[in-house]
Amino acid sequence: MQKEIIIAGFGGQGVLFGGQVLAYAAMDNGLNVTWIPSYGPEMRGGTANCTVVIADREIGSPLVKNPPLAVALNLPSFDKYEEMLAPGGTLVVNQSMVDRAPKRNDIHVIFVPCNEIAEEIGDRRLLNMTAVGALLTALPEIKLEDLEKALENHLPEKHKKLLPKNFEALKRGFVHAQKEWDKVPA
Amino acid sequence: MQKEIIIAGFGGQGVLFGGQVLAYAAMDNGLNVTWIPSYGPEMRGGTANCTVVIADREIGSPLVKNPPLAVALNLPSFDKYEEMLAPGGTLVVNQSMVDRAPKRNDIHVIFVPCNEIAEEIGDRRLLNMTAVGALLTALPEIKLEDLEKALENHLPEKHKKLLPKNFEALKRGFVHAQKEWDKVPA
Amino acid sequence: MTTDNLVYERPEAFTETPTHYCPGCTHGVAHRLVAEVLEEMGVVNKTVGVAPVGCSVFAYNYFDADFVEAPHGRAPAMATGIKRVLPDRVVFTYQGDGDLASIGMGEIVHAAARGENITVIFINNANYGMTGGQMAPTTLPGMKTTSSPNGRDVETQGYPIKVSEMLSTLDGVGYCVRRSLHDPKNIRLAKKAIRAAFETQMRGLGFSMVELLSTCPTNWGMTPVASMKFVAEHMVPAYPLGDYKVSDAVKQIKVQG
Amino acid sequence: MTTDNLVYERPEAFTETPTHYCPGCTHGVAHRLVAEVLEEMGVVNKTVGVAPVGCSVFAYNYFDADFVEAPHGRAPAMATGIKRVLPDRVVFTYQGDGDLASIGMGEIVHAAARGENITVIFINNANYGMTGGQMAPTTLPGMKTTSSPNGRDVETQGYPIKVSEMLSTLDGVGYCVRRSLHDPKNIRLAKKAIRAAFETQMRGLGFSMVELLSTCPTNWGMTPVASMKFVAEHMVPAYPLGDYKVSDAVKQIKVQG
């Protein structure tokens, strides 16, 4: 088993941490995992992405050109990864930042209004968690509970009080995605 | 034809210039020549030597372990080069600084009281020229006149007034050596 | 009767490229002042700039002048090389405090000691901006950075270096002053100083440097406006503004405009 | 009645090796003073010296103490490394003016700025002795050297750097003075200063340096005696003797003996 995931968006959208949560969950499940960020030029700003590879054997390349799974939190990322996704793959798209329909029909595109959901929960910063939750629809190796445990175990102490809202964001993303999934032509 | 010559002594005895005069004369005679100094550690003092190679073809190694010709202006140099001289070679020794007889009998050793001659001429610094003059006895490729021309052509302008004394030193060294030569067992 | 009149516009000495600096970073102000001065002196066309390694590594994208990019700290050496073969050009370096006061200390001291006819614009923002906010030689005592996480401990991490004070001990220096960019008045004074520095160079009166107290909102973790206040309240007391060396010859310079 | 009494003998802190210095070179005097001070303080045994690249490269042959040999100019960095892992040892560098003020400018300024608890003995002989007498940053204006054959032209070859003046602008410096070795009185004063510098280190009061005006008879082309006169007449006026920085804490030190 090996799964490659790319999470992409603007800096500040929690792209890197989103990937780390997945990595923690995979590790806690006894899987091998790599998390690798796009570390930008020696200066601020711009877009960010990270690649997470999960496998049950020694992981070779930590990078992937055509991932089967991706999350696009903004329009540039949607443009880029829609093109690059492996056929049959799944792309979670932050509907809040994207105003176009998918172009390809050989992939699953799941639209999630991440910003809206996060704001409903009461913390804009949780938009990454809604997307990660949504991704689980296509990542049966990791369960919602795994992510919750990962957050519990690895969220820095000072952020622990945010756990319930994080859980909620994960869950609402997941639930939304499952509904969407049924709509997506296979 | 190829001849290797080492000139050795204390720093200040004019060892390097002595070799250069030979090199100039050889060059002016259309021969190939290399002159290479022992360049000491990055500080003052100690002994000095230079190696001159004269040849009528492209010169390979500018260094030689067992030279056929050498000049020893002090005792340490006598000790060293008496040992290293090629069998049949000629060693000019500054008798003024040396109080022992030669040990080898398969080489020609020519004693020249360089300091005394130089002081008689009236310039201690000319002791190197007396030794170089003496060496010509065993270096038929270069004539006394060649050295004189070399000095005339290459002595820095400000030292030109010393030319006659230089000539005298060369000549007296040469004459002395020829007398000695006759004494040396072949 | 009234007519329209343009009071201020973006200097022509700038290219059209927007800078990559963080919002509110006064690197931009320093750039603008240099551009205005070069334009007012009419020398843009014969200027060669030397960009450093630091946030201003891409300075060459913003000035409409010839530019080279130096290894970290070596801008004064490159500027020396350029000025020595092109003595009639205007040569300046633009350097951060990590670049100039840490790794490049040898080069700046010697360019100054040689009285190299170059101008140095020195941006003191009390940290290494580009690499993410590490301690610089200019970091204030007690100031937290990513490499002084508990605040700069002067016992183990040393004391701030006052570059203008230090360089002004050198005979080769024609003009060496410290200014600040934290409010309109000081920005105006900074511009005057930059002009004086370039005039020093044009007249061959030796090494000239303007140290500019500058902000780094991103790594200081403050808003741009709060950063300006930080400069006024903490940087200026530690780095007093003033003229550290103005040689007699430079004092003679009268500039119109 | 009278009894024999030894007034002075070669310090025990010296090995038996004769130095390789030219006759009359005051590197030897500086060595002797350091040896005497270390001996008097009873710290030879816990001293680590750092020799430079320069005529004093073989300093380690003469002191009966542990020694390392640094790359040209980097002695202060090596000393920093040593002192940081062995804070209770006495660590000093011995450096020439080419070593310290030219290639090693960055390292000395930063060791000083960090207030590194080391002592620096700085031999200012106005040229590069070891490599045969080239211009140093300290070469006097107009002075002929093998790389300023027509005399140092300050216009193209820069002005002398006054190292003590420069370093004393740094807060990390506890003790920074200039002395000279050109006559008995000044040699005595130099020794006192060397003592004060090591005492500064022993008490953890920061960076200490003694700059010593020194001769280079060989490359100056003078007799040793004439060289001493040259120092008095030409070096001292250019490099005024004095205390450039003595921190308040250091001023408190009272030394017996």
Added chain:
Amino acid sequence: MPKELWKGNEAIAEAAVRAGLEAYFGYPITPQTEILEYLSRRMPELGRAFVQAESELGAINMVYGAACTGARVMSSSSSPGVSLMMEGLSYIAGTEIPAVLVNVMRGGPGLGNIAPAQSDYNQAVRGGGHGDYPRIVLAPASVQEAIDLMALSFDLAEKYRMIAMMILDGSVGQMMEPAEMPAMREIRRRDYEWAVNGAMNRERRILTSIYLNPLDEEKTNLRLAERWNEVKTNEVRYKEYFLDDAKYVVVGFGTAGRVALSAVREARAHGVKVGLLRPITVSPFPYEALNQLTGQVEAFLVVEMNAGQMLDDVQLAVRGRVPVEFYGRPGGVVPFHDEILDEIRRLVSGPLAVSSNPRDSWLTRMYRNLKIAVP
């Protein structure tokens, strides 16, 4: 110890601490700054020395000084910073003291960029400082390996009184992976018979790299060479994948080797008898392992994130007996595994000739590929 998710750079820093690091001297530079930042907090917390040096030149000479005392010390940097350390490294080597340096390589030459690269192989393995001096160079491909090799670096450096360098590319430095940290080792300052640390009533000691008499320097050079022979005998390390029946062997270190593993697996899935040899010590280089393989193999493929540097070592091992082909992505580009897969396919479909310079044909292919890939 349980596994934790570690970022490469921080893992290296913590691994050094656990190996008994007594002092760290460094200067910020991307993509290794996290090592310095981590230690700026961690070292003082443990009462150990941390100095942010004025420059890489300062840093390496602080390492030099501290290492002379017998303490476990290190520095870390990235390509341009490491170039500034060349004089110091040569001195350290000439003084025969142990020192550890980490180079988290980035794209070059010059300022280049901060993307992952492997283009300092030659500098680390062959060139760099002046003079003849051997040094141990270790090339981890994962966070766990970086942790393990960190401790090993200190041990080897001290065992052989030699520089041990760890070279990794920016991606290993920036990557997070589950990894196990070893237990904290106690610091025991060994009073090595050579350590200069204040005589304290023993005979005084001197550490220097000067040998004014060339014959003495020559003996030093030969002593270093002799010690290197020991290293070559004892310390060659590499990892093998699917080599038993391999007809084609890919050779790559660090990330390039790791990416190659994915390609090799995929090729195997398609029935191609291809294996992978990933050198862990690139110096000493596994010449003998490659020599042995040459008997069974039809061609080698060297994969690097540079323009062909380790390639020379592979060719020296193979000595023209079978073709050696090259695929490299220089300048900070990390290859994807499918590119390497394409190369393996090319090897299999042949024909190949033994050539003196596989770089030439690679360059032609690159121009062709890039003209497609990069308009």
Added chain:
Amino acid sequence: MPKELWKGNEAIAEAAVRAGLEAYFGYPITPQTEILEYLSRRMPELGRAFVQAESELGAINMVYGAACTGARVMSSSSSPGVSLMMEGLSYIAGTEIPAVLVNVMRGGPGLGNIAPAQSDYNQAVRGGGHGDYPRIVLAPASVQEAIDLMALSFDLAEKYRMIAMMILDGSVGQMMEPAEMPAMREIRRRDYEWAVNGAMNRERRILTSIYLNPLDEEKTNLRLAERWNEVKTNEVRYKEYFLDDAKYVVVGFGTAGRVALSAVREARAHGVKVGLLRPITVSPFPYEALNQLTGQVEAFLVVEMNAGQMLDDVQLAVRGRVPVEFYGRPGGVVPFHDEILDEIRRLVSGPLAVSSNPRDSWLTRMYRNLKIAVP
């Protein structure tokens, strides 16, 4: 021009002046200081720029700056000083501007000594600075050759926008030989289309070595590699002696090659069919010439004043087809011709085997020899 007796270092300096040197930046270091000293007098006399820099780091970056303007400039140093220039050289290479550097090599590693050595071959040819960058390296063996190669260095550097380095050992720098100086060339500051010299009403220009996007940096790397192919095609230079019927070939550069000539001649006098190939460009290396010779030759002997560096290049060319043997004197020792003669005799008397590392057997022999020679 008539021949004059020139000291190597001064000849190099004057040759540079005659080639149109516009500015020199350097720092004293034995055994090359005469270059700096000579130019400190000569350059101002001609109204040209001379700066004694604060360090070699300063010097190379002054060269970098001045070279960016399109001026003919150079620096010179010796081994430890050259190590300090590695970052700067990498930047110059990455910026694709011409610059000339002379390394008068001395014994190392570390401070070592000031005796003649060839142990910076790897640094010059392969390693040194970070990143992949080619550079031209010329190795004169005589004063006349140094003069001739000096002018050529500038011409090649400018033609290929590349670093041209001249490496020679201290003995060539210190030696005097009759030599002919070329006529003084006029300085003509070419306004290269890349030169940064003050816009003066043209489009402004930028010179930098940054390529933040790895794909751009990769293209730069490939462009450099492509240009290097041109250099390889056009600029390989070497000298042949007695190769026509040679069964044994000695390969050595600079002084080692020159000393070998004496040995080869003497061996020929004894009827041994031995020849000499002396590379003049060690980069680009005469691989093809050696490749060709491999057909006719029974064994090669590589002679160097180091512990075996060019040896790798010879082995890469020969590719194991015939044995390559090694003889080196590291640490500042210049071999005498009779030592090389002994080695030639050893080759002739055989038996020899192709080995992956001729250094091993050399080391054994050295230990044996030195135990005799140096008690």
Added chain:
Amino acid sequence: MAAKGWIEVSDVYCKGCELCISACPQEVMELDMTRLTPKGYHPAHTFKDGCTGCAICALVCPDAAITVYREITKAAPVPA
């Protein structure tokens, strides 16, 4: 009476740093929260009358984003 002026803020350069706003002596500037520049910043603008064209905003703007104009009263001709 104070001069009357106005400014233009370039969407290309403005990064919404608010330095101009805090410097404007007439306090007539604010960020335009209704608009985003192509780079995603809320740009500065004048939100009420009172600009004197003093150019202080331009003086502090790190991005040279502001152009300043002023209506001037034709005064008595000044001798050249």
Added chain:
Amino acid sequence: MAAKGWIEVSDVYCKGCELCISACPQEVMELDMTRLTPKGYHPAHTFKDGCTGCAICALVCPDAAITVYREITKAAPVPA
């Protein structure tokens, strides 16, 4: 009355630099032109009486070649 002293100059260290000679306040030193040290220098020595044991020669000697002695009059015991 001046104290009476004497010195010893080591042949191993003395390089005949004459610094001691020019520093000696009693002018009792000179180079001994009749002797050469093993390194080939004429060493310093006192050539006449009058040395006070002031040790100034030793103070200036760059080669720590001089040992200085002085006959001292036993004075009244000094309290400890």
